[in-house]
Amino acid sequence: MKIQRNKVVIIGAGQVGSAVLSTLLSSGSLAEIVIIDKNEKKAYGEALDGSHSTAFAYSPNIKVKQGTYEDCEDASIIVVTAGPSAKPDEVVDRIALAQKNIEVVKEVMEQIITYTMDAIIIMVSNPVDILTYYAQNYFGYPVEKIFGTGTTLDTARFRRILGQKYLVDTKNVHGYILGEHGKTAFATWSSSNIAGVPIDDFDIIYDDVPLDKEAIVEEVKQVGYEILINKGYTNIGIAKSVDRIIQAILINELSVLPLSTTLTGEYGIEDVALSLPCIVTKDGIGRRLEVPLSVDETSKLRASADFLRETFKKTYKGPEPKKV
Numbered sequence: 001m002k003i004q005r006n007k008v009v010i011i012g013a014g015q016v017g018s019a020v021l022s023t024l025l026s027s028g029s030l031a032e033i034v035i036i037d038k039n040e041k042k043a044y045g046e047a048l049d050g051s052h053s054t055a056f057a058y059s060p061n062i063k064v065k066q067g068t069y070e071d072c073e074d075a076s077i078i079v080v081t082a083g084p085s086a087k088p089d090e091v092v093d094r095i096a097l098a099q100k101n102i103e104v105v106k107e108v109m110e111q112i113i114t115y116t117m118d119a120i121i122i123m124v125s126n127p128v129d130i131l132t133y134y135a136q137n138y139f140g141y142p143v144e145k146i147f148g149t150g151t152t153l154d155t156a157r158f159r160r161i162l163g164q165k166y167l168v169d170t171k172n173v174h175g176y177i178l179g180e181h182g183k184t185a186f187a188t189w190s191s192s193n194i195a196g197v198p199i200d201d202f203d204i205i206y207d208d209v210p211l212d213k214e215a216i217v218e219e220v221k222q223v224g225y226e227i228l229i230n231k232g233y234t235n236i237g238i239a240k241s242v243d244r245i246i247q248a249i250l251i252n253e254l255s256v257l258p259l260s261t262t263l264t265g266e267y268g269i270e271d272v273a274l275s276l277p278c279i280v281t282k283d284g285i286g287r288r289l290e291v292p293l294s295v296d297e298t299s300k301l302r303a304s305a306d307f308l309r310e311t312f313k314k315t316y317k318g319p320e321p322k323k324v
């Protein structure tokens with residue numbers, strides 16, 4: 001069946017799936033959104049609730065429904081948000097979800113490949129780099145068509161924190177958090193800038209004390225847990241991140257976003273998925289950009305890669321990858 005360029009299937013109708021649905025409903029560029037969950041009642045309720053937004057101004061008349069995996073057959077994009085999140089009373093690293101969510105992704109990917117090898121799959125579930133690596137390498141799916149949201153959310157948080165510090169629009173703050181969406185993530189301080197002015201020069205302009213860079217990166221890493229402790233889950237920021245990625249795909253925007261994908265020799269790293277700035281095209285991930293990194297940043301990227309590779313090896317006990 002022919003892909004419908006503007007049909008999105010969301011798998012997982014929990015807090016994240018629900019927020020992604022809500023955000024996409026007001027984005028204006030989709031014709032159909034389908035939501036699937038092993039809890040069918042929940043998916044049905046979310047779809048029904050979401051469908052009522054179409055009555056209001058600025059909400060396009062999108063078809064919204066609870067669906068089945070058969071809906072993947074003509075989907076252009078599939079967003080995977082299935083599987084548990086960390087809970088506030090057991091605030092643990094995302095990595096602790098690996099074993100359980102590898103099982104979830106196995107079930108989800110086996111269903112998806114029954115119906116399509118064409119849709120672009122955006123992995124959101126955590127630990128997103130581990131699950132992206134698994135989905136990209138173990139199911140024979142075209143690798144460029146699967147990627148994880150990676151550090152898109154962390155980068156948004158980083159830019160926001162810096163924008164707040166200097167009282168400038170977040171959109172004028174440029175820089176990335178790269179590597180793992182997790183504890184080993186790092187900032188690309190050496191190339192970060194505000195409106196083209198290197199970050200360190202911005203301190204001089206503001207006649208300010210130099211930035212406590214370590215504290216800022218620590219805040220970026222901890223803020224997800226702070227949200228979790230306070231509201232029980234995180235969903236708004238990630239939903240906006242997914243929406244941003246989907247818009248970039250739909251209009252072949254060639255935007256550069258820090259997405260998680262399996263490296264094939266960039267910076268001498270391979271066989272592990274983590275975030276690098278990637279050009280997003282209508283077909284998925286285009287070029288991975290080997291942006292200049294300082295010696296310290298390169299060693300942090302390698303540490304992130306080693307950690308993720310080891311974690312996957314320790315966690316995954318199934319059969320070998322399916323080669324395409």
Ligand SMILES: NC(=O)C1=CN([C@@H]2O[C@H](COP(=O)(O)OP(=O)(O)OC[C@H]3O[C@@H](n4cnc5c(N)ncnc54)[C@H](O)[C@@H]3O)[C@@H](O)[C@H]2O)C=CC1
Nearest residue numbers: 012013014015016037038039082083084085124125126238
């Ligand atoms: N990558 C990122 O930056 C972020 C990732 N996340 C991750 O997103 C995932 C979802 O988080 P929440 O929505 O808060 O969790 P949630 O617990 O609210 O929802 C998970 C949903 O997945 C469904 N589900 C479980 N197994 C399934 C299966 N095999 N097939 C279909 N549906 C299944 C459940 O019924 C539930 O409705 C978590 O892994 C969380 O850590 C959350 C925020 C940011």
Ligand SMILES: CC(=O)C(=O)O
Nearest residue numbers: 085094126153224234
């Ligand atoms: C839950 C999660 O991964 C985040 O909000 O960063």
